[in-house]
Amino acid sequence: MSMKFAQLSAASIPLHVISKLECESFLSGLPAASQNWVAAQGFTGSLGSFCALPNAEGGISAVLVGYGDALGRERGRFHLGGVAANLPKGAYHIAQSPEGFDVEVEALGWLLAGYHFDKYRKQPASGAELVAPESVDVARIEAIAAGEALTRDLINTPTSDMGPEQLQAAFFDLAKAHGAVATAIVGEDLLAQNFPMIHTVGRASAQEPRLLEMRWGTAGPKLTLVGKGVCFDTGGLNIKPGASMGLMKKDMGGSAAVLGLAQMIMSLKLPLQLRVLVPAVENSIDGSAFRPSDILMSRKGLTVEINNTDAEGRLVLADALALADEEETDFVISMATLTGAARVAVGPDLAPYFCGDLDTVAALENSAKRVADPVWRMPFHTPYEAMIEPGIADLDNAPSGGFAGSITAALFLRRFVTDAPRYAHFDIYGWQPTAAAARPKGGCGQGTRAILEALPAILEL
Missing domain, CATH: 3.40.220.10 (Leucine Aminopeptidase, subunit E, domain 1)
Incomplete structure (x- = not known):
């Protein structure tokens, strides 16, 4: 077919x-x-x-x-x-x-x-x-299908062929195909340009960590997409058991989703200015791996106590979100396969998201229903802020107790987006565990069609 x-x-x-x-x-x-x-x-x-x-x-x-x-x-x-x-x-x-x-x-x-x-x-x-x-609309439906295919391909490809270097190549290929401008900050240059947490998480890998950036469009409202690009997650020194590590090739599902969405946007030539940021790393183990109880400095100037090296996705996203927030933008969206707590809460089929802007929420909810891309709003519950404040540092990357894990992760990320008027975070699964109609077992996009459908209302396109 x-x-x-x-x-x-x-x-x-x-x-x-x-x-x-x-x-x-x-x-x-x-x-x-x-x-x-x-x-x-x-x-x-x-x-x-x-x-x-x-x-x-x-x-x-x-x-x-x-x-x-x-x-x-x-x-x-x-x-x-x-x-x-x-x-x-x-x-x-x-x-x-x-x-x-x-x-x-x-x-x-x-x-x-x-x-x-x-x-x-x-x-x-x-x-x-x-x-x-x-x-x-033939062009629109074919563009959406092509964007979804890109997302699936990226997630399905094993890390042996989809490490940070290969993710960068796919990122640059997409930019070239649509006349976008792509750049990369790699290895020690991350430290020189103040992305310390991206460097820290990825420095133990044989492939250097990097921050990828793409810009497309010169007029219209500004949309910034940030996708987690952890190409494989061993858990670091808090190493995962084998059963939990089996699907970690999909831990870059957030980056795959934003690239699929970016392809849809550029193919359809939406009248906006698009910026895509992907911190691409592998969370590996060697003598340089970061450790539990380390305290890291972030690009934002906030210090982070490491209580679990397996909670690395929020660290790399934090530096990328801080960069996104430094430039005027109308809407910031982060997408990540971030927490097991989200899967426990809503299972693999729903895309849970966090957003405090009620107009944006209404647009997303209505759009999700129209395009059969189910999403579920989770709360930015501010009273839980204390759970991510360890005392010894500004933030805790993995609060103890086990409660509200997806919420505390989202609250952590929100600390790095302080100026953008709208922010939404999607904690997706990025995987179809059993085959279903039009969705074979394997990598899948979630939330992207709902976002695409909602953009005209949110950004007044």
């Missing part, structure tokens, strides 16, 4: 998307032979089912696609994409659909179902393609 729509000139097979409620009525209008065929296949309009109707030449004259009932549909999303992966090779068009059928979401789901990560092993792919429905 392609992640683009079929050419409009292609001969295409009609898809009749039918809910369970209307199935009997629809089938009654078919010729008797077709009714008998459908009955023999056991098709009743159940969600995710389909039935191909044969023509006189032994080909397919049409396909019936089950759309189930409203309750069943609420238990998932991208239902047409779930069917697309199993259809025979060919071009298809949506001939009819029931009430409640969101053609833009379902068309995007079809394209997303065409994703395969085949860098290391050839993956079987369906040849089913969709002719773009007349009512959808």
Whole structure:
């Protein structure tokens, strides 16, 4: 399957998307032979089912696609994409659909179902393609699909091929493709230019730590995206057990998400000024690794006591957020695979986020529903500020007690964004643990489509 729509000139097979409620009525209008065929296949309009109707030449004259009932549909999303992966090779068009059928979401789901990560092993792919429905914005949906594919590819690539150096290469490739300007501050230059915590976290790795920056656009409101780029996280001297380290190639999921979002924004040529910051490091162990009880100086001038070297993501983000805050901007967004506490709170499917601006919250919530990209607002609960103040330093990177771990991490980051009028932090998982419709097991974007949809309202584009 392609992640683009079929050419409009292609001969295409009609898809009749039918809910369970209307199935009997629809089938009654078919010729008797077709009714008998459908009955023999056991098709009743159940969600995710389909039935191909044969023509006189032994080909397919049409396909019936089950759309189930409203309750069943609420238990998932991208239902047409779930069917697309199993259809025979060919071009298809949506001939009819029931009430409640969101053609833009379902068309995007079809394209997303065409994703395969085949860098290391050839993956079987369906040849089913969709002719773009007349009512959808083809360029927009294809741009969103391409941005999501970039995010998935970056996360799925193991650290052997996606360390800080390779992440920088991908970052620069994206900038070049869209005429953006990209720069990198690497190794000891981080200290010379006052990014001490990025350097500290990444200095034990064979690949030097770095801060990547991209700028695109010369007019319009200013948007700054900051993505956590920890390409692998051993936990440092507070080393993770093997089971917890198994998925740590995805600890750069925040950077993958902001790069996917940046690609969408630049492809669609949104009228804004975009700045992307990615601290790219590997949290490794050698004689130079930072230690529990160390006290670090941050770019912001705040001191941080290290109570767990496995809470390194907030350290590198802090220096990058401080840089973001030094320049006038209208909206700062950070994205990171930051805390296990967020997963315990909302599971892998929801993208929890923190934001204190209620207009921004309203825009994100409304947009998330429109584009089937679920998010969940978590509280910047100010009374918990005391939990991140250890006494011996300004901040504690890993408060003891285990309570409110995602909230205290977000409060920690908020200390480094003091001037921007709007700030939102997304604590994403970045991984699909089991295959679902249009979302194969592996890396995935979260929150990015909701953000893209909300930007016109938030930034008055």
